[in-house]
Amino acid sequence: MNIARFFRNYFTRNGIGLGTFLLVAVLFWVVVLIILPQLSMLDFSFRHHLPPPEMGGPKDTYTLEHYKYLVLGAPGADTSYNVVDLGVFGRTLLAAFFVTILDLVLCYPLAYYLGQSKGGGFIRVLVLLLIIPYWVNEILRAFAFRIIFGDSGLINEMLLAMGLVDSPIDFIRANVALYAGLGYAYILLMIFPIYNVIESLDRNQIEAARDMGAPWWRIHWRVVIPYAKPGISSGCTMVFMLTAGALAAPQILGGPSSLWFTQIIYQWFNQGGNWPRGAAFAIVLLVTCIIIVLSTMRLFKVRIGDIGK
Amino acid sequence: MTKGVDVDLEDVWIRFGDFVAVREANVNIKGGEFFSFLGPSGCGKTTILRSVSGFLEPSQGKVKIGGKDMAGIGPNKRPTALIFQNLALFPLMKVWENITFSLEVKGIGKAERRKRADELLDMIALPDQGEKLPSELSGGQKQRVAIARALCAEPDVLLLDEPLSALDLKLRQHMRTELREIQQRVGITFIYITHDQGEALTMSDNVAVMRAGIIDQVATGHRIYNDPATPFVASFVGENNVFRGTVKSVDGDMALVSTNRTGELLSRIATSAKGKLKVGDSAMMFIRPEACNIAEDTSPAVNRFSAVVKHEEFEGQIYNVFLEGSEGKEIKMSLVNIGKQRAPAVGNELMLEYEPQQAVVLPAGELASE
Numbered sequence: 001m002n003i004a005r006f007f008r009n010y011f012t013r014n015g016i017g018l019g020t021f022l023l024v025a026v027l028f029w030v031v032v033l034i035i036l037p038q039l040s041m042l043d044f045s046f047r048h049h050l051p052p053p054e055m056g057g058p059k060d061t062y063t064l065e066h067y068k069y070l071v072l073g074a075p076g077a078d079t080s081y082n083v084v085d086l087g088v089f090g091r092t093l094l095a096a097f098f099v100t101i102l103d104l105v106l107c108y109p110l111a112y113y114l115g116q117s118k119g120g121g122f123i124r125v126l127v128l129l130l131i132i133p134y135w136v137n138e139i140l141r142a143f144a145f146r147i148i149f150g151d152s153g154l155i156n157e158m159l160l161a162m163g164l165v166d167s168p169i170d171f172i173r174a175n176v177a178l179y180a181g182l183g184y185a186y187i188l189l190m191i192f193p194i195y196n197v198i199e200s201l202d203r204n205q206i207e208a209a210r211d212m213g214a215p216w217w218r219i220h221w222r223v224v225i226p227y228a229k230p231g232i233s234s235g236c237t238m239v240f241m242l243t244a245g246a247l248a249a250p251q252i253l254g255g256p257s258s259l260w261f262t263q264i265i266y267q268w269f270n271q272g273g274n275w276p277r278g279a280a281f282a283i284v285l286l287v288t289c290i291i292i293v294l295s296t297m298r299l300f301k302v303r304i305g306d307i308g309k
Numbered sequence: 310m311t312k313g314v315d316v317d318l319e320d321v322w323i324r325f326g327d328f329v330a331v332r333e334a335n336v337n338i339k340g341g342e343f344f345s346f347l348g349p350s351g352c353g354k355t356t357i358l359r360s361v362s363g364f365l366e367p368s369q370g371k372v373k374i375g376g377k378d379m380a381g382i383g384p385n386k387r388p389t390a391l392i393f394q395n396l397a398l399f400p401l402m403k404v405w406e407n408i409t410f411s412l413e414v415k416g417i418g419k420a421e422r423r424k425r426a427d428e429l430l431d432m433i434a435l436p437d438q439g440e441k442l443p444s445e446l447s448g449g450q451k452q453r454v455a456i457a458r459a460l461c462a463e464p465d466v467l468l469l470d471e472p473l474s475a476l477d478l479k480l481r482q483h484m485r486t487e488l489r490e491i492q493q494r495v496g497i498t499f500i501y502i503t504h505d506q507g508e509a510l511t512m513s514d515n516v517a518v519m520r521a522g523i524i525d526q527v528a529t530g531h532r533i534y535n536d537p538a539t540p541f542v543a544s545f546v547g548e549n550n551v552f553r554g555t556v557k558s559v560d561g562d563m564a565l566v567s568t569n570r571t572g573e574l575l576s577r578i579a580t581s582a583k584g585k586l587k588v589g590d591s592a593m594m595f596i597r598p599e600a601c602n603i604a605e606d607t608s609p610a611v612n613r614f615s616a617v618v619k620h621e622e623f624e625g626q627i628y629n630v631f632l633e634g635s636e637g638k639e640i641k642m643s644l645v646n647i648g649k650q651r652a653p654a655v656g657n658e659l660m661l662e663y664e665p666q667q668a669v670v671l672p673a674g675e676l677a678s679e
């Protein structure tokens with residue numbers, strides 16, 4: 001009954017034409033482009049890896065073998081757990097976590113400055129300067145980082161010229177380039193949610209806290225950060241999810257010994273041609289990321305509705 | 310509570326680039342006084358307040374609190390507390406946390422803060438509201454929480470930046486009384502910023518009237534209203550009928566003004582203009598609407614003039630009568646409603662009279678624009 005009233009109100013408000021269009025567009029977007037493909041991935045992940053002629057045949061049954069493989073490894077392997085894949089999985093999540101923290105530490109002061117200064121034109125230029133590099137596509141940006149961090153790249157040249165090092169530092173092998181590239185890749189998604197929230201923070205609150213004797217760190221701790229929490233969690237969620245799921249940057253900037261979990265997934269899908277296993281790995285990554293994000297939000301007392309703000 | 314201390318502005322100038330927001334402000338605010346800065350928006354009154362609270366350093370001159378020069382001392386180190394126009398309560402802190410934020414800053418333990426919060430909540434007549442969030446309170450309650458929060462720091466000087474402007478009329482009038490009571494109870498210096506002359510006059514011991522960065526007059530509300538120092542003060546505070554003209558003769562405290570449109574009228578010379586106003590000077594004479602009355606005697610005199618009633622407004626306690634004198638001169642007269650039904654008089658020509666002591670003449674100058 002409530003739903004009936006909701007739809008009646010919805011159509012009176014938007015009109016039949018626009019209302020139908022919005023409804024169809026959103027449903028198409030959510031159902032056809034998001035839910036159905038994910039469901040089919042989920043379905044894939046529980047199937048055997050079969051040559052095409054046998055698909056739909058008697059051997060095509062549901063199985064947990066791909067999930068088992070991720071945890072236990074190939075049957076008959078010399079370790080009882082799949083140390084390699086699980087290790088990569090753990091390292092990917094940990095690295096994504098640190099990249100998120102790095103981005104937060106970098107972006108919070110910047111977003112605070114952008115949001116609170118009433119610079120007008122100057123601020124718009126700064127924001128534009130932040131956005132413009134993102135017109136360059138992700139692959140090119142990653143390669144640019146590879147050049148900057150390369151043996152004869154800008155940074156090594158400068159360090160050599162200043163006499164700080166005798167021989168070039170291998171930033172690629174040390175994964176410095178990878179973390180820098182990942183940190184940079186989604187940094188805007190951290191800045192803008194925080195900037196948007198802080199921009200709406202009443203300056204008087206900061207002044208009131210200052211007037212009552214609070215030093216700058218307490219003003220941030222008690223006034224600004226609690227207020228910016230929805231923005232911070234929205235930024236962190238996006239950066240964490242996207243970093244954990246990044247493919248281009250690890251592919252291009254990762255050192256020879258580093259492997260990102262997405263690369264393993266990619267290998268199963270592409271080189272291995274084993275879609276069910278790739279799908280299972282991808283589902284595990286997705287679910288784990290969602291659990292991590294939700295429990296972190298729980299820990300910091302952020303409601304999921306706040307993120308949409 | 311601490312006793313209030315003096316606040317002195319000594320030759321204070323505040324400039325923003327080429328714009329002079331405050332020029333040559335010299336004010337002595339006595340300890341324990343309720344002092345108001347009254348002026349239209351943009352006159353520099355908030356700028357002065359910010360220089361006292363420490364958010365702004367004067368470009369020139371000194372701000373002294375308790376005789377001590379405040380130059381270089383930040384807002385968090387001054388013995389002042391500021392109540393903002395929009396109150397600026399912290400929306401995510403509970404009421405009691407808001408109130409005791411200044412104690413939290415000093416590192417005082419939770420139990421003691423909670424106790425102090427309860428005392429202050431009792432004082433502002435909001436017991437048991439400590440656990441609420443500010444958004445759960447009404448406008449007047451928020452107002453009181455903001456006051457308690459400022460008083461919690463036990464400041465020597467409380468600065469109030471138009472804190473009542475967001476309230477509705479009834480509540481505003483109630484809060485005036487309450488603020489005045491609180492001030493007398495705690496005994497500290499209150500500096501109050503407002504564009505509302507009613508607030509300034511009802512609450513303050515002394516009022517400074519400001520115009521475009523200049524302090525025109527500092528005096529009691531009574532003096533400001535009855536003996537304005539400049540035409541701006543006369544026209545900004547309360548309502549006034551302005552008669553422009555030239556001084557015809559001066560006799561002691563009284564001057565006869567030859568007005569442009571209303572003939573010769575007698576008036577008292579304002580204290581600030583005494584000895585300065587000479588025959589032939591261009592002058593402005595002010596008669597308050599409530600100083601006008603309908604004359605019984607209609608013979609010409611230096612305190613009478615005739616005008617035709619254009620329309621009337623009934624405001625409850627008074628009737629406002631709008632008249633047109635000679636050559637279209639607009640005149641307003643206010644008559645106290647003494648309970649009798651007034652006969653409509655639109656179109657009638659009336660002879661108005663006033664007590665020359667109640668009129669005031671000043672050298673011509675700038676008026677407050679409507």
